Amino acid sequence: MAWTWFHRLGSPPFVYRLATRLTPWFAWPAAILIVAALYGGLVLAPPDYQQGQGFRIIYVHAPSAWMSLMVYVTMAAASAVGLIWRMKVAHAVAASCAPVGASFTLAALTTGMLWGRPMWGTYWEWDPRLTSELVLLFLYLGYLGLRASFDDVQRADRVSAVLAVVGVVNVPIIHYSVVWWNSLHQAPSVMKLGTPTIATAMLVPLLLMLAGFTLFFGAILMLRLRAEVLRRERGTNWIREALSS
Amino acid sequence: MNVSALELAPAGEAMSALGAARLVLARDLRLAFRKPEQVVQPLAFFAIVTTLFPLAITPELSRLREIAPGVLWVAALLASLLALEFLFRDDAHDGTLEQYALSGQSLTWLLFAKTTAHWILTGVPLALIAPLAGAALGAPSQTLPLIILPIAVGSLALSLIGAIGAALTLGVKRGGVLLSVLTLPLAVPTLIFGARATELAIRGMSFAAPLELLGAIAVLGLTLAPVAAATAVRISLE
């Protein structure tokens, strides 16, 4: 039974229809959760005893960083499926993930810098997690650049799929090495962009925001996947039928 | 011409995977011997880049000594990137890579042999001249021989990581910059551990810990990189 599902997922028309139907199921809960999380984080949660109001940016920073990683893993998993089972749709999923993941990474970096300014006095302090995020951004940019350099879609798919799989293996190694590097040169007064002592009132909005971001990613993925499938399958009969109905 | 007199029977016993790998290694070494620019150009680049830093910063040896490990490693990294152009480019152009894929031997093994040859021709010479650059940057003379080991191990890791990028960018016109963009983030751990090992070596302290971490990366690369590179090469031949 699961195998038939898997085969159906390999069919572009099926995926196109599925993505169209699923989008509102992702989008509306995402909107609700994000609004609730914003209210909980900006209004309800008490100010941090150490950082005052400035810490509230964590409600956007931490989920963004988490998503940037999760999207990369999704991209790599889709790439692996596409490579092993030669599924074009899996490659379309990977292609749809990449710009979204890069955007999350940029958001994490920007919010991190905005957070750092009041805390450190400068926008950048080579904090280990921000540095890791920066390298992750380079990995995303490399992936997008590699995709763009092939005219043939199939070649672009398969080559960038190998890169995604290689990258996902490297991400933990890179992160560990950056943390190791930072610990060697730790100035004692530097405050890490770490989670402050978590009280429940702080934790709940954070988790809500994370769930909201995940659903938001789902919605965006569905939209991009539809566009990606349209682009790849243009000129085929089922597209003409689907668009004229 | 009496073609019918030609025997069509095979001449000798079948070649093992290891034998084929040795053959590929020997071939690459012999080719480099005939065209030494593959060896000389990256070394020259390394020497020039290390010269640029004192020119750009300061001639004071005491200050240079502080940044010497970083300079050596960045220069070695950039020189290795340059040298990666020689890994697959010629073989892809003249159809040799295609014949490797069609030889019935494991492409992974053959590419492993090619990457090893590449390291012998670029990484090892780089490691051997690094002490000279270190001396020019103020490293104390008794620590100079110690500089060789981290760069030798690290350049092996770089050859392996770079082989993946080189295989991925086969067929991309002027793919040199893209190769760098792909390889440099993956090379960050090698850079971090290698520079730290070199720094401790220059300071006369034990550098076993970062060297072991560097070795771990090289070992991981030895097992995984040729597989990834072979996959990418096969895709480029499709």
Place this chain on the structure above:
Amino acid sequence: MLRGVTLAVRGGEVLQITGANGAGKTSLLRTLCGLMYPEEGHVSWRGHDVREDLPAFHEALVYIGHEPPLKADLTACENLRYWVGLRHRVAPQRVASTLESVGVPGLADRLVRTLSAGQRRRVALAALLLLAVPLWLLDEPTTNLDAEGQRLVTSLIEQQASTGGIVVAAVHHELSIGAHRLRRLELTTA
């Protein structure tokens, strides 16, 4: 992109593939090798899909593309020993005698960069003899050869077929092989 190609070749037969430039002769050959992957359909060798054991399939074939895969900075002998040597050891004396039989005696120790295009093509033909595999996939094997060289190619193909081997060759002109052996496939553009 190729569509609707179905073929079967038996031992002792020569398949001649013709078609205009861009019709897909090279793509077909590369798909038969297993280098390219058919989206639909399959390639079988001796009753089994080649994808089940590609290395074993590759051991049974040799593919020579448009350009002979020779390295300019190695001698003809070195090129052949490294090429054929991936499959089985080959002694230098045998290389020398094979080069003689394909009409380029004494070139064994000449660097390939000093050879003419026709001489390089003959060195590649020597590889066919040294490799001694049942299946030959040749892309325009008579390129750069004079009339005598083309007769050499024809006789090599005849020889391979008469010993039970198979030759698949993409050509521009008809091969002058005996009609009982020759099968034809013409690729047309839609």
